[in-house]
Amino acid sequence: MPEPVLSCAGVTAGYVRDLPILHGVDLVAHKATITAIIGPNGAGKSTLIKAIAGLVPVSAGAIALNGREITNIRPDRLSTEGVAYVPQNDNIFRTLTIRENLTLALRRAGARREAIFDRLMTQFPALKDKLDDKAGSLSGGQRQFLAVANALASEPRLILMDEPSAGLSPKAAEEVLEMARALTDSGVTILLVEQNVTQALRLSDYCYILAEGRNQVDGKAADLLGDRVVADIYLGGRRKRVNA
Ligand SMILES: Nc1ncnc2c1ncn2[C@@H]1O[C@H](COP(=O)(O)OP(=O)(O)OP(=O)(O)O)[C@@H](O)[C@H]1O
Ligand SMILES: [Mg+2]
16 A cells, blocks of 8 residues: 555534534545545535645644645645645636746746646646637647646645536546546556546546535545445435434
């Protein structure tokens, strides 16, 4: 088993004091793997990603990166720690061109700027052909590629991706998830929220199911694929309730 990169232990977090959305969530993401988080709408998937990114206050529990605690990290410190966050919505500047988006993303890259830009162009040939087009004119799939390219500008070791395939055609969704898989081949660790259960289980290594802000089931994606419990949770059936 590769080494743990990210670990959440008993994470309790929410937007309003004394009204937690997450109730003691545990999660581990191992190096160069894809860990998927699935669960119904409102389960707390985005809240968990935001809590890791320091955007939602954690009131109990701990979050560690490479064994070092980063609970309630200042979001502007994330890139220094090698973490990139690709939000669920509004993850690119639509009125700017692709080149301008990348220029902004690369503003802290210093001497590595050109090398990273060149690598992104090799990684995302579809963006290279449209550098001077407005980002808003891209197809849904290409927008997600741009959002990920922006994230990669800081050369992260861990990428938090919130539903990168939402609203995409099945083919575009497949391409985005395959791109995520390709990133792990270069040693990057990915924590991915995915609304398509089958796709999440097919493309990830390990999977956590959340509901009502709590861990429900987790396991190797291959083992969960075809598991009845997974279907039950999605059908609102047997839910593990704690203090409910
Ligand atoms: N900014 C906010 N302020 C207060 N409550 C919020 C905020 N954002 C989300 N919530 C609440 O937190 C709970 C979990 O929401 P969250 O967005 O984490 O769910 P999710 O699992 O990502 O759902 P989806 O699949 O719809 O993206 C919901 O009850 C939601 O109403
Ligand atoms: Mg969400």
